[in-house]
Amino acid sequence: MISNQTIETAGYEIMKKAAIDIPEDYLAGIKATAAKESGELSGFVIKTMIKNYEAATSDRRPMCADTGLPRYYIKVGDDAAFEGGFTGIERALRSATARATHDVPLRPNRVHPLWRTEHNNNVGINAPEVEWTFEPDADWIDITTVHKGGLFGTDYRMLFPGDGIDGIKRFLLDTLISFGKRGLCCQPAIVGVGLGGSKDTCMQLGKQAACLRVVGDRNPDPKIAALELELMELGNNIGMGAMGFVGSSMVVDLHIEVGHTHTGGMPMSVHTFCLSSRRATARVHANGTVTYRTDPQWFTPYHRRETVDWAGIEGAEAHA
């Protein structure tokens, strides 16, 4: 039986790890980006950022003072046994958020949208967000936190099937160029592209593609994987690097997630996970032990609902 206390402690730890330690996949990715960078100013910015990661880790201080909007993604195994119900888990994570905000310290960014009032702890109305998903044949609970800035770098557009790949490229360029100037989206970034679903799922898919997949990960559909690489190259050929200076370091990796959508539309969203790409995951095992990692392993085959899932029904095998 997994206790609420175990969840609270794990939530607190990942808040700390996310704020302080850059994930190794992003670090390797940005070093590879820097190696190709010929723009002097852009290259200097990236080298300075790498020094900043080292300073954060050795001093145990947040890598960026804007600690974003901390939030959680939870994956619960079908066979996981835990006390206090689902609301018990959510309460534990609200407590972990407030405690970590004081102790790390994180900047208490969360304010009421109209009155600008705050509780000084990153907890409030509908905050932090907690998203749930489930996994068959598992008895653990995975908790991931993401600290992502919120002001620049994200956009949504309703494209139409006739817009095709050209439309996707056009919107990606529009977004990267407009938010890339002066480095407002804090590139080089992990770019997430959501395609399909309804408007809200499209936004959600793109956000999760940016924040919950690691650098180097490819979509299981080979044609989508090829498009990921093509779009990444397009982004890095804009001629813009870190801080919007002349260069090539715009995109560290690009991830696409798709969802079946309305027959008349092709909604698309773009999200950029910044130079301080902060994520950390805890796996709480059935016996109450906790292991930590930086790969959320969020997009499992079950999570993507890749197959229709039942046999013997007409059409079930017809289309991937």
Place this chain on the structure above:
Amino acid sequence: MLEEIHIDLPASNEAIASLPLGSVVYLTGTVYTAREGVYHRVLNEGHPLPSGLADRSNVNFHCSPAAAKNEVGGFDIGGVTATASFRFSQYLAQWLDLTGTKVIIGKGGMAETDYKNILAPRGVIYLTTIGYGTGALLGRGIQDVEAVHWLDELGIAQAMWLFKVENFGPFLVESDLQGQSLFAQQGKTINKHLDALYEGLKEPALHRYGETKNRTDELI
């Protein structure tokens, strides 16, 4: 290699004049934070400046620190990150005249016209923070909180903080005494190639406002 320059504060006119656009700067001395809360309090409400400010510091940092009260009655400063400066340009002419500030540090710079019309004529330059996420490095450069003003009235984020700093940086020189802007220069180079990126991409099924500024246009 970019040129790296260390400056003691208050910054002298000679030191400021010697900084080329795009060079890397570290500061040692005292910097103060002020943003819309302080500007409004002093310039619109008429409260006097803290006495002796001009003698202690001529560097205005656009910043809200992550500060927490510690057990010995002082403050612990965690990460430090600049905030976007373009929002404050309406206050700056009056503020610079009143305080004698010669260096502004912030995020993302301001419009080149602000440098030409407001900063450069007053002998003021702009330094930008780097990558906008070097919170840990900047936090290291802060040795001490020398003073904090209007904490009760304005709160942690908007109060005026005086930080004692050592090798505080790195920053990039974004504007010089001619009012030139590094961002603007770099942007011009990048802009030359933007049209080519869209070449061969077919027109979208539905256009958007923004592509046209005329709201009577049909977008289809």
